[in-house]
Amino acid sequence: MTETFTPPTRFAVPGRIAVNERVAGRWQTATLTEIRRETPHAATFRFAVPTWSGHLPGQHLMLRLTAADGYVAQRHYSIASAPDDAGHVELTLDHVAGGEVSGWFHTVARPGDRVEVRGPLSGFFAWPGDRPALLIGAGSGVVPLMSMVRHHRLRGLSVPLRLLVSARGPEELIYAREFGAETTPVFTRSAPRGVPVGRLTAAHVAPLLAERPPGGWEAYVCGSNGFAEHASRLLVQAGQPVDRIRIERFG
Numbered sequence: 160m161t162e163t164f165t166p167p168t169r170f171a172v173p174g175r176i177a178v179n180e181r182v183a184g185r186w187q188t189a190t191l192t193e194i195r196r197e198t199p200h201a202a203t204f205r206f207a208v209p210t211w212s213g214h215l216p217g218q219h220l221m222l223r224l225t226a227a228d229g230y231v232a233q234r235h236y237s238i239a240s241a242p243d244d245a246g247h248v249e250l251t252l253d254h255v256a257g258g259e260v261s262g263w264f265h266t267v268a269r270p271g272d273r274v275e276v277r278g279p280l281s282g283f284f285a286w287p288g289d290r291p292a293l294l295i296g297a298g299s300g301v302v303p304l305m306s307m308v309r310h311h312r313l314r315g316l317s318v319p320l321r322l323l324v325s326a327r328g329p330e331e332l333i334y335a336r337e338f339g340a341e342t343t344p345v346f347t348r349s350a351p352r353g354v355p356v357g358r359l360t361a362a363h364v365a366p367l368l369a370e371r372p373p374g375g376w377e378a379y380v381c382g383s384n385g386f387a388e389h390a391s392r393l394l395v396q397a398g399q400p401v402d403r404i405r406i407e408r409f410g
């Protein structure tokens with residue numbers, strides 16, 4: 160039996176990213192088919208969306224839940240899956256304290272439940288796979304970057320791609336099982352033996368800028384406001400052109 164969305168309050172938490180109505184598509188029904196635990200506080204939700212028209216890595220969608228009394232909650236979420244996964248979309252959601260939508264997904268939602276989605280949205284943060292990509296993310300900011308990594312692998316793209324990802328500790332590193340040689344994790348509170356603990360620094364960024372590929376890097380930064388500002392500042396100080404830094408921030 161499909162669970163019914165019940166909001167914990169009568170007031171929706173405002174979305175953090177404005178919708179561009181000109182690029183938003185029609186609402187489509189998405190059926191939850193799988194839930195995968197990523198960390199103690201984050202999980203990936205896989206949806207079947209038969210008429211999904213596809214997306215570019217880095218884009219997001221709008222998700223809508225409707226309660227039995229007609230109350231509606233809408234949120235924007237980055238797409239985690241590669242565009243090659245036809246007919247399916249994956250979202251990775253943190254369980255936000257007090258979050259009515261993330262709370263419903265983490266405590267109530269089960270395979271078979273249906274929601275509505277619209278998109279894909281935004282082309283600014285999209286990476287079509289045609290240029291070297293330097294990706295920097297923290298926490299759940301790694302979600303749209305992982306779509307790029309997956310796209311790079313599935314297509315066997317030859318353009319260079321590197322990922323710097325920051326997490327509080329190994330247990331909070333989303334997608335830890337999937338990372339390969341392209342990824343350098345940075346742990347800010349706890350780390351495996353022999354791995355230094357601390358925030359992202361110039362020492363992490365500078366070597367990547369030094370190996371500048373032909374045409375240079377297109378940098379993509381995603382995370383909280385504070386992290387996005389810090390990471391973009393490090394990039395500029397290391398010589399990355401300001402007009403080749405794309406930022407998506409939250410909080």
